[in-house]
Amino acid sequence: xxxxxxxxxxxxxxxxxxxxxxxxxxxxxxxxxxxxxxxxxxxxxxxxxxxxxxxxxxxxxxxxxxxxxxxxxxxxxxxxxxxxxxxxxxxxxxx
Amino acid sequence: xxxxxxxxxxxxxxxxxxxxxxxxxxxxxxxxxxxxxxxxxxxxxxxxxxxxxxxxxxxxxxxxxxxxxxxxxxxxxxxxxxxxxxxxxxxxxxxxxxxxxxxxxxxxxxxxxxxxxxxxxxxxxxxxxxxxxxxxxxxxxxxxxxxxxxxxxxxxxxxxxxxxxxxxxxxxxxxxxxxxxxxxxxxxxxxxxxxxxxxxxxxxxxxxxxxxxxxxxxxxxxxxxxxxxxxxxxxxxxxxxxxxxxxxxxxxxxxxxxxxxxxxxxxxxxxxxxxxxxxxxxxxxxxxxxxxxxxxxxxxxxxxxxxxxxxxxxxxxxxxxxxxxxxxxxxxxxxxxxxxxxxxxxxxxxxxxxxxxxxxxxxxxxxxxxxxxxxxxxxxxxxxxxxxxxxxxxxxxxxxxxxxxxxxxxxxxxxxxxxxxxxxxxxxxxxxxxxxxxxxxxxxxxxxxxxxxxxxxxxxxxxxxxxxxxxxxxxxxxxxxxxxxxxxxxxxxxx
Numbered sequence: 001x002x003x004x005x006x007x008x009x010x011x012x013x014x015x016x017x018x019x020x021x022x023x024x025x026x027x028x029x030x031x032x033x034x035x036x037x038x039x040x041x042x043x044x045x046x047x048x049x050x051x052x053x054x055x056x057x058x059x060x061x062x063x064x065x066x067x068x069x070x071x072x073x074x075x076x077x078x079x080x081x082x083x084x085x086x087x088x089x090x091x092x093x094x095x
Numbered sequence: 096x097x098x099x100x101x102x103x104x105x106x107x108x109x110x111x112x113x114x115x116x117x118x119x120x121x122x123x124x125x126x127x128x129x130x131x132x133x134x135x136x137x138x139x140x141x142x143x144x145x146x147x148x149x150x151x152x153x154x155x156x157x158x159x160x161x162x163x164x165x166x167x168x169x170x171x172x173x174x175x176x177x178x179x180x181x182x183x184x185x186x187x188x189x190x191x192x193x194x195x196x197x198x199x200x201x202x203x204x205x206x207x208x209x210x211x212x213x214x215x216x217x218x219x220x221x222x223x224x225x226x227x228x229x230x231x232x233x234x235x236x237x238x239x240x241x242x243x244x245x246x247x248x249x250x251x252x253x254x255x256x257x258x259x260x261x262x263x264x265x266x267x268x269x270x271x272x273x274x275x276x277x278x279x280x281x282x283x284x285x286x287x288x289x290x291x292x293x294x295x296x297x298x299x300x301x302x303x304x305x306x307x308x309x310x311x312x313x314x315x316x317x318x319x320x321x322x323x324x325x326x327x328x329x330x331x332x333x334x335x336x337x338x339x340x341x342x343x344x345x346x347x348x349x350x351x352x353x354x355x356x357x358x359x360x361x362x363x364x365x366x367x368x369x370x371x372x373x374x375x376x377x378x379x380x381x382x383x384x385x386x387x388x389x390x391x392x393x394x395x396x397x398x399x400x401x402x403x404x405x406x407x408x409x410x411x412x413x414x415x416x417x418x419x420x421x422x423x424x425x426x427x428x429x430x431x432x433x434x435x436x437x438x439x440x441x442x443x444x445x446x447x448x449x450x451x452x453x454x455x456x457x458x459x460x461x462x463x464x465x466x467x468x469x470x471x472x473x474x475x476x477x478x479x480x481x482x483x484x485x486x487x488x489x490x491x492x493x494x495x496x497x498x499x500x501x502x503x504x505x506x507x508x509x510x511x512x513x514x515x516x517x518x519x520x521x522x523x524x525x526x527x528x529x530x531x532x533x534x535x536x537x538x539x540x541x542x543x544x545x546x547x548x549x550x551x552x553x554x555x556x557x558x559x560x561x562x563x564x565x566x567x568x569x570x571x572x573x574x575x576x577x578x579x580x581x582x583x584x585x586x587x588x589x590x
Contacts, residue, residue: 050474054530076197
């Protein structure tokens, strides 16, 4: 089973605050999934490449042209922001 | 006149012949939603005002003469993963509870261009993480055949809405069973496209190498019509294939004489309910009776499908859901002292258990030291599965197999079982990993093994046809052939 420290570490990487109860819960549950996939380790995949794109498309490109957003679009996007100031996203101090 | 459960060609005819107007039709379905949906919890948002405006526009367009687009004036619903400009899109999560997209997803845009009428957004497993509908942050949807049971997920609300006749069809998505499983246990016809046949642009992402937007519909004919509109290359989704879109509906043929249909033995899994097995076997006989050649085949790597998926899906989830950080949109915590806490607490408050579990699992298997053993290995075994399907399709035209190991289960089983989805979807996941097109459709009823059901005939059983990549036409044809000699798809629950 995953240790407390391991779960706390991955939760940190994933930027999710967990309560103590949750750490315990996910220790069990993530471990269950890892145990479930254990059998894969014994599959022989010699000579096989990893597959990430199933239909075989390669390097699909389009022209790199800038489309200026309309004021209306800018407004619609910013309406969703929790906090804005002078048309910018407002965040907590970084430094 | 009743309009529920009419197929799209019938609705088209009524509209074209001016026997009903789009506004009237839209009001009719909105009224059905209002009257019945308390029982099913299919809809998260009903957009009555916008729908009536769109219906009015459709009526004006139809009055102007000329040929009407096929979907013009016909109401539909969309799984709440499809971004809809100006209409709240939640992914059934709390973190996107207040999100109003500034744009339409490509599929929605295409439907709007046809002047189809969006009446609302449907419930789902949160971020499509689940197979029962129970991980929704807004409560589970109910199966219209028996409201103590799940409609299946993750496209739960699209399923219950169409199955209850609250809307003629609904957009859905599948990553590893989320269309075929619910369609099968709710008596519907669900199309899961070839990966890249339908654009993912503007559809809230789950597993980007798998996500396939499709439909929950009443028949193969309806699905073929919808596929024609939805499919095609899209500059906004570089994984869409350049293959031309066929006229699937026009080309439909019920003549399957001589068609080679493979029956993979691995899909008759241990623990499959006897009644389900029996109905599937009967359906196979029907297709044989229509002149198809049934050929026993073996796909031994099927058993690895769910294991590969249990690594790849959470990996892609953890990366896709990293963007929900409380800064640009979505839920933000009220209780943060610094930027790190904004991220950590907004995400803790906004995601449900299932999403957290997938993010954590994905983060773990992608983290330094584990990447090769899990993710890379899974991607290689995925290659093995793809190759196995490709080999089989040299010998047979399509595959035919069971789609649900059992009938709809009681609600309450799934929410806390981390493996529920990987088990119930083991009949869908391998083909999803290989990007194959499939259609699931009803083939009878069977009585549940976990208690009784008020539904007189028992509960729906489904069967599925899987084709080679971009082989949608063949897949539609088989379902269409079956539905031209059977009427299981015309059975509907008393609600």
